[in-house]
Amino acid sequence: MRDTDARKLQILGAIVEDYVSTREPVGSKSLLDRHELGVSAATVRNDMSSLEEEGLIHQPHTSAGRIPTDKGYRAFVDHVATVKPLSAPERRAIRTLLEDAGDVEELLGRTVRLMAQLTQQVAMVQYPARRQARIRHVELVKVADSLLLVVLITESGRVDQRTVPVLSPRPTEFYADLRDQLNRAVSGREVTDLQRPLTDLCETLPLVDRAAATEVAEALAALAATRAEDRIMLAGTSNIARSAQDFARDVEPLLDVLEEQLVLMRLFTEMHASPGAVEVRIGSELRDQALHQAALVGAGYGAGSHLAILGPSRMDYVAGISTVQAIARYVSRYLE
Amino acid sequence: MRDTDARKLQILGAIVEDYVSTREPVGSKSLLDRHELGVSAATVRNDMSSLEEEGLIHQPHTSAGRIPTDKGYRAFVDHVATVKPLSAPERRAIRTLLEDAGDVEELLGRTVRLMAQLTQQVAMVQYPARRQARIRHVELVKVADSLLLVVLITESGRVDQRTVPVLSPRPTEFYADLRDQLNRAVSGREVTDLQRPLTDLCETLPLVDRAAATEVAEALAALAATRAEDRIMLAGTSNIARSAQDFARDVEPLLDVLEEQLVLMRLFTEMHASPGAVEVRIGSELRDQALHQAALVGAGYGAGSHLAILGPSRMDYVAGISTVQAIARYVSRYLE
DNA sequence: GATTGGCACTCGGCGCGGGCAAGTGCCAGC
DNA sequence: GCTGGCACTTGCCCGCGCCGAGTGCCAATC
Numbered sequence: 001m002r003d004t005d006a007r008k009l010q011i012l013g014a015i016v017e018d019y020v021s022t023r024e025p026v027g028s029k030s031l032l033d034r035h036e037l038g039v040s041a042a043t044v045r046n047d048m049s050s051l052e053e054e055g056l057i058h059q060p061h062t063s064a065g066r067i068p069t070d071k072g073y074r075a076f077v078d079h080v081a082t083v084k085p086l087s088a089p090e091r092r093a094i095r096t097l098l099e100d101a102g103d104v105e106e107l108l109g110r111t112v113r114l115m116a117q118l119t120q121q122v123a124m125v126q127y128p129a130r131r132q133a134r135i136r137h138v139e140l141v142k143v144a145d146s147l148l149l150v151v152l153i154t155e156s157g158r159v160d161q162r163t164v165p166v167l168s169p170r171p172t173e174f175y176a177d178l179r180d181q182l183n184r185a186v187s188g189r190e191v192t193d194l195q196r197p198l199t200d201l202c203e204t205l206p207l208v209d210r211a212a213a214t215e216v217a218e219a220l221a222a223l224a225a226t227r228a229e230d231r232i233m234l235a236g237t238s239n240i241a242r243s244a245q246d247f248a249r250d251v252e253p254l255l256d257v258l259e260e261q262l263v264l265m266r267l268f269t270e271m272h273a274s275p276g277a278v279e280v281r282i283g284s285e286l287r288d289q290a291l292h293q294a295a296l297v298g299a300g301y302g303a304g305s306h307l308a309i310l311g312p313s314r315m316d317y318v319a320g321i322s323t324v325q326a327i328a329r330y331v332s333r334y335l336e
Numbered sequence: 337m338r339d340t341d342a343r344k345l346q347i348l349g350a351i352v353e354d355y356v357s358t359r360e361p362v363g364s365k366s367l368l369d370r371h372e373l374g375v376s377a378a379t380v381r382n383d384m385s386s387l388e389e390e391g392l393i394h395q396p397h398t399s400a401g402r403i404p405t406d407k408g409y410r411a412f413v414d415h416v417a418t419v420k421p422l423s424a425p426e427r428r429a430i431r432t433l434l435e436d437a438g439d440v441e442e443l444l445g446r447t448v449r450l451m452a453q454l455t456q457q458v459a460m461v462q463y464p465a466r467r468q469a470r471i472r473h474v475e476l477v478k479v480a481d482s483l484l485l486v487v488l489i490t491e492s493g494r495v496d497q498r499t500v501p502v503l504s505p506r507p508t509e510f511y512a513d514l515r516d517q518l519n520r521a522v523s524g525r526e527v528t529d530l531q532r533p534l535t536d537l538c539e540t541l542p543l544v545d546r547a548a549a550t551e552v553a554e555a556l557a558a559l560a561a562t563r564a565e566d567r568i569m570l571a572g573t574s575n576i577a578r579s580a581q582d583f584a585r586d587v588e589p590l591l592d593v594l595e596e597q598l599v600l601m602r603l604f605t606e607m608h609a610s611p612g613a614v615e616v617r618i619g620s621e622l623r624d625q626a627l628h629q630a631a632l633v634g635a636g637y638g639a640g641s642h643l644a645i646l647g648p649s650r651m652d653y654v655a656g657i658s659t660v661q662a663i664a665r666y667v668s669r670y671l672e
Numbered sequence: 673g674a675t676t677g678g679c680a681c682t683c684g685g686c687g688c689g690g691g692c693a694a695g696t697g698c699c700a701g702c
Numbered sequence: 703g704c705t706g707g708c709a710c711t712t713g714c715c716c717g718c719g720c721c722g723a724g725t726g727c728c729a730a731t732c
Contacts, residue, residue, distance in 0.1 A: 361695090363694065363695045363696080364695075365695075366694085366695095381695090381697075382697095384696095385696090395695095395696085398695090398696070399694075399696060400695065400696090401694080401695065401696095
């Protein structure tokens with residue numbers, strides 16, 4: 001894009017716009033029908049072949065219209081697209097829907113569904129990151145003779161649990177006592193800063209108790225460390241079917257990706273969007289064979305978590321970016 | 337099926353089998369190529385037109401082969417299909433995979449993925465029903481000044497939580513004390529049998545505490561009552577794409593159904609399969625427009641919960657039934 | 673030098689028609 | 703009751719030719 005000719009960008013924008021809405025290669029003539037460019041078809045053709053040389057658009061075959069390339073979408077997003085404020089009804093819909101969600105879980109569930117509905121794409125929301133979260137409370141429950149339930153509650157209101165088999169079981173009172181000591185030792189601390197106080201605590205205990213306590217400490221540490229286990233909520237999966245025709249001749253790999261938490265997690269962790277800032281990744285930028293015709297519009301929310309929509313690379317970026325940005329902001333606000 | 341002619345059933349079975357594997361209408365000749373029926377094509381044709389009169393198969397058009405109807409599949413499942421024991425490697429795969437799953441959640445997650453993989457269909461597992469579950473433990477955590485986290489743990493190892501805003505907040509010690517009293521009052525009881533002891537408990541409290549305690553009791557009752565909120569785990573969604581060609585010309589409504597927890601819940605609640613017993617529901621029996629070409633093979637597991645696979649009505653019922661039955665049994669066993 | 677109108681050329685998509693193959697129903701014979 | 707044979711139906715495939723949208727190039731113009 002060294003040649004910053006404004007008209008060429010305008011034409012690129014028009015091509016993207018038309019192609020997104022018609023799903024068909026767009027030619028010079030039909031471009032003129034739908035846009036006030038103030039120049040003739042021949043000029044448009046010249047600019048088009050220049051855009052093609054720069055790799056921003058391409059022809060599926062001679063004597064067909066042009067289609068934006070990934071690079072073309074990228075240029076569109078970076079230099080042409082502008083954020084449009086949502087319509088008043090949309091804003092109202094967001095507000096009323098998110099307003100009375102009691103639970104964090106419910107809030108996110110509504111968010112992801114709303115986002116899918118507004119954008120007509122697949123929506124995904126990462127669970128609130130616990131990375132920077134402080135521990136509020138630890139709870140131990142003896143579920144069976146040799147089975148202990150360890151519950152970790154952080155200040156963000158998130159609850160993680162895990163049942164662990166205990167090899168050297170102690171009486172119920174021991175665990176009640178241990179729980180109190182654990183809480184004194186770790187509550188208020190960062191989840192990342194747990195190892196030290198836990199080992200310290202274990203060493204102060206009498207020898208008979210130490211094995212059992214170590215078991216619990218290990219489980220707790222593991223629980224705190226499983227931020228990779230961060231869940232992801234999805235909605236609007238059926239929307240990929242709608243755009244399936246050319247987006248993905250075969251929906252199967254797409255659906256596979258959506259079930260593969262690892263891939264989704266990677267997509268999220270590769271985003272460094274600060275809260276409210278939108279990041280767009282297109283096609284090969286997503287580094288996944290199944291997603292080479294896809295695009296992701298994501299944003300940060302809350303404290304380091306992310307939400308995003310995933311759709312065909314020929315999606316309505318303007319609407320997508322606007323909606324994702326708005327929702328990320330609303331959710332961040334409601335999370336406080 | 338009043339005419340219990342064995343050969344006709346055999347032919348029906350052969351038709352189903354061939355159609356399932358080829359996905360193409362099966363004619364009398366190709367039937368003879370693939371099955372040892374001991375009769376001629378003409379005989380097969382006669383039986384076929386008899387089967388057609390009974391509504392078990394039909395022709396998409398004159399001069400085409402036959403396709404089983406829903407009724408035909410039903411007859412096949414009821415009178416022809418037999419349960420085949422799983423292969424040794426399959427059994428081993430199930431055992432090793434389910435063996436070291438710590439969590440109930442993880443066990444179910446693995447189960448549902450395994451089932452999807454083995455059957456190549458969409459697999460779904462209902463969370464363990466809490467209906468008949470006893471309460472193990474109740475935990476109250478003050479998350480903020482006017483926000484309380486109520487946690488309910490049942491003997492099945494399931495953990496439910498809910499944050500409730502408190503209107504008349506009391507000090508932390510109050511809630512610690514209340515928790516102990518609550519546990520004495522309700523632990524060991526059925527979740528369905530909670531209202532009475534809760535109100536009893538509230539009435540014994542001094543007046544100053546009663547409002548706060550009632551708030552908690554209400555939250556707890558609500559939490560216990562939300563069995564409708566039973567979650568469902570899915571896996572293998574991409575498998576519907578594989579069979580999409582004729583199963584569903586449009587995958588969209590299918591995917592919609594899978595996201596609609598309510599519909600899935602209904603499917604599960606309409607099953608009355610006792611643990612280990614397999615129940616098959618075909619096409620219109622599922623009572624959902626989007627599922628009129630689908631079939632569900634389900635079984636009970638544990639204490640009144642269900643798991644199932646969902647696929648095209650032309651699915652391999654023998655394999656499906658065998659797998660679902662085996663998995664339901666294994667899971668029931670590992671749940672203890 | 674950029675822009676424009678004109679013109680010849682290219683191809684993919686679509687509709688049409690014939691041949692092919694698979695399948696059926698019926699009938700006479702065993 | 704079963705079987706082999708035969709005439710008939712019909713969807714699918716393939717090749718053909720037309721049409722239209724679109725392009726690239728070029729000479730003329732501003």
